[in-house]
Amino acid sequence: MPLSSDLPPGLIQKLVHFTTLLGQGDYSGSATLLGECRRLFEAAQPDCRTEYMVLFQKLELMALSVQQREKLLGETVERLDASHTELKVLEQRLKRENTVLKQQLRRRFSVGKVIGASPKMANILRLAQRVADTTVNVLITGETGTGKEMVAKVIHYSGQRRHGPFMAVNCTAVPDTLFESEFFGIEKGVATGVEKRRGLIEGSRGGTLFLDEIGDMSMASQSKILRVLELGEVTPVGAREPVPVDIRLVCATNRDLARDMDEGRFRRDLYYRIKVVHLDLPPLRERRDDILLLAENFLTTFAHSMGRGRMTFSRAARDALRAYHWPGNIRELENEVERAVALAYSGKIYLDDLSEEIRGRDGAEDRNPKPGPEANQALPRGRLKRLEHDAILACLAECGGNRTRAAR
Incomplete structure (x- = not known):
């Protein structure tokens, strides 16, 4: 790094003397001399302090004796060990809190917590209980506000996938242009400033993906969901290799999908994929x-x-x-x-x-x-x-x- 020509007199000589003392092992003398050099330089060129700060920091490290370096290294290791211990404690606390929260969710969304004394609702809950311990896909239909997501959570938290994630997405909120990045994920560097992000499907691995209002999904997006169900894998945007996924799909809609199929608005092959078990929730007036x-x-x-x-x-x-x-x-x-x-x-x-x-x-x-x-x-x-x-x-x-x- 070139030095300015208007340096104070004697600074270059002091720096040369500094290297001589350093070579002789006089760490104390070299450190003292370096401090004088730094003060002279900062007084002469106050506007260049930031530019030369790194240079002086490196020289100061060189001036440390072996014992000082070992002491500094030991202190650094101690701080790292303390931070590691603190992180371990936080990790254990988060695991305990996560376990408690999952237990609370299981209790909240257990079949016994669902309010339903009418014969129609009691039959729905019995069927939901039976299907919870399987991995089959479920289609829940019913008018808006009948509790379709509530039943989906009951199925998830009462079954063998309760330890996995429950991911819910409203299909009407995801346009076709963002479908692949939202559902399949995206690799880092696909575009400027883009970081790697897991999609909803990969994020639901081992758990349940709840697709609300699937009847409003476009035909193009329906084809992509169907392919995931057929192959059991997704390919994130920008990735070369597919990623295997293991999810349970629970879908909900207030539309008449049978009529939509006849009118060409919903894929028949996807319909039979998601409708392994069908739960039709009655309106509150019934x-x-x-x-x-x-x-x-x-x-x-x-x-x-x-x-x-x-x-x-x-x-x-x-x-x-x-x-x-x-x-x-x-x-x-x-x-x-x-x-x-x-x-x-x-x-x-x-x-x-x-x-x-x-x-x-x-x-x-x-x-x-x-x-x-x-x-x-x-x-x-x-x-x-x-x-x-x-x-x-x-x-x-x-x-x-x-x-x-x-x-x-």
Whole structure:
């Protein structure tokens, strides 16, 4: 590295003397002399410090004695050992946490945890339990919001593949241009800045790949999925050799695939590949016995998450929930209960707390009482202040803005 011509006097001579001392084994003297050289250089060329920093660092390493180098090496090894031990501890903790989380998922998505007392749903769950310990592909059909992904998770976490991953993807969210890179993966260097990435199929190895809304997948993408099922391998984008995969495919759709096949929108050969076992989930209106069970479960969940304590439904609210036809199925019921919990004044959900389309014209017969002392105990502080503010404004409006009358 060439040195600037305007170096301070004597710097070159000092550097030459430094190498002489270093060759004689005078590490202490050479280190002291190098420190003087560095200070002289930084004072003369402050703008070049970064450029020459590496040079001086190398010279400083050369000036270390054998004992100093051994000490530095020992300290480095100790730090590495400590880091390795810490990583081992973290690895073991992550493994334990992962095991606990998998156990929680298995309990949450076990057949016994699924709410379904109606004969139709009970039959679906029995069939799901029987198919869980196999590796066959499953097709789940049903209207939107009937719980197709829930049943897919029950099959996965109740079967022999429960220790493997459960990967879910909505087929409508993956355009044809990204299908291969998303599903098959991509090799490093295929394009500028592209890093190696495993695809969804390879990421599901040993587990379950859940394809939601497979009926909306294009014919071109259907052909690629069919080839994976036939060959049991994928070739990542940019790769030369295929990668073997072992997955279980669970697909779901709200479409009539038989009609789509007749109209040329779905491949017949793929249909029979994914439909080894077919589970057709009934809509909620055909599961009247399950409506209140599901509603009570959602009520407990949302009341706890919103800090509302124990909550119940009034008789009129229960009757309205059971009588409604629920076009949005379980998802609509869940949203309705969440809304009711958020708006309720007290620990009971009245008919007046439900949406107009659900309560019909009879809401006036079962109104939620205005907030009183008993409601104060059930409401979170922030929501209570908002309700008090609204009540004061309403009272002022009734009294024509007269604060004295409103206070009375």
